[in-house]
Amino acid sequence: MVCKNKIQDVNVCSAEKAKPEIISLKDINNIKLVHIVAAVNDASAVIFQRTTKRCIAVGTQNGQVAMYDTKSKTINKLFENVPSAVRYMDFNVGDEHLAVACISGNAILYDVINAHVCGSYVISETVEPTALRFHPTMQNILAAASEEGTVMLWDTNTANKTFFAQTHTSPISGIAFGKQDNDMLVSVGEDNKFCVHDLNMRECIFRSSTQHPLSAVDVSLDGITVAIGSQEGIIYLYDTRNFLQPIVTWKAHNSKIHKVLFQYPNKEVNSYELQNSISDLTPKSVSEAHQLRMKSPEFAEKGTATDTSSKLTISSKKSFQKESESPENEFVKKLKMDIIANVKKDAQHLNSHLNMHMQNLETFIQNEFHKMDSQMDEKWELLNLASVNLAKENDAVSYSQSYGRSNNEPLVLE
8 A cells, every 4th residue: 555645556566464554655765654553454455535644445365345444443333244365446537436346246335434335247257357346436337347358337326337348358457537538438458458448439439559468557537637557567658649659668567567646636636636747758768757657566576565656747838737628629529529439330331342252252252163163064964974885885896896707708609
């Protein structure tokens, strides 16, 4: 776990009798153990609330879920147990709800204030979940992924599944929402692919492959940059306006990257003001600026922490400020959707023409083969007939030689 400004996610080791440990990263050169949560055994997942560092949610190997107060160092709330070991947890944007995913494939939704179950969802009936995440700005949107390569969304207000896709052929290892663009969801998988889903169109609009299996993903607060980690310790940074090539690629670790997270600004900083300069990004400038935590086993020294963090900064010459929806923005959004729809329509038209030509070609080839087959049959019939005639002639000659008159026998007149 990490304790600095706003913490959005943490990882905890799943060793036997594991106890969560809180670590301070205020001084990256002096990482300190702040507190050990001794009241919990067999912890398998831990996460800070979004609005405060005081309380954390803890899930265990035997399915227990509790709220722990780091100030009083006591468990101040117990929830109903989940069916199996807890794997993933997340609070929604206002900390009203806590979602918990367990290895049985279920996701349980808790009302944090009243400490009761208010929803239950099935991620998979056959395999374990691999990711669970609330939308960063919309309180009622919950996403999950599984080992089957599927990703899905629910509206927790209505309990309806609003999106489902199977765009990966191997387990999905991470999912992330676009922070400002509520329509985008990025997924990464062990099949070396990352996919960008448009939640309005309810389909995958971009898919690309890398050289190594992917293990983690996050989207920056301004929604411009996507960070992706791989099992080989490589970090890829993409500009969401152009996913064709990464803007930065570098070897960050010698082992698997388990988590990448863009750090939220300090409380003193306007949370919607970020300095951004995508065109000037290099591995050196990235390592100096827009802090991103990368968790890796390399950090787990002396058995005290399971979270490895690296920081990178993405600076920008422009400042981004959140704006309310305006008629102009609505027009641009509608224009964008119209263009995408037209491109999709043209692509479908071209695809239908291509299918038609392929069918015609297939029919032509089949007809040619039928003609060749008929001609071959005729040739075989002629050859068979000639063979029969030749056999008859040979038989006649043999009979004549055996029973007929010899050519040398004298002619006798009677």
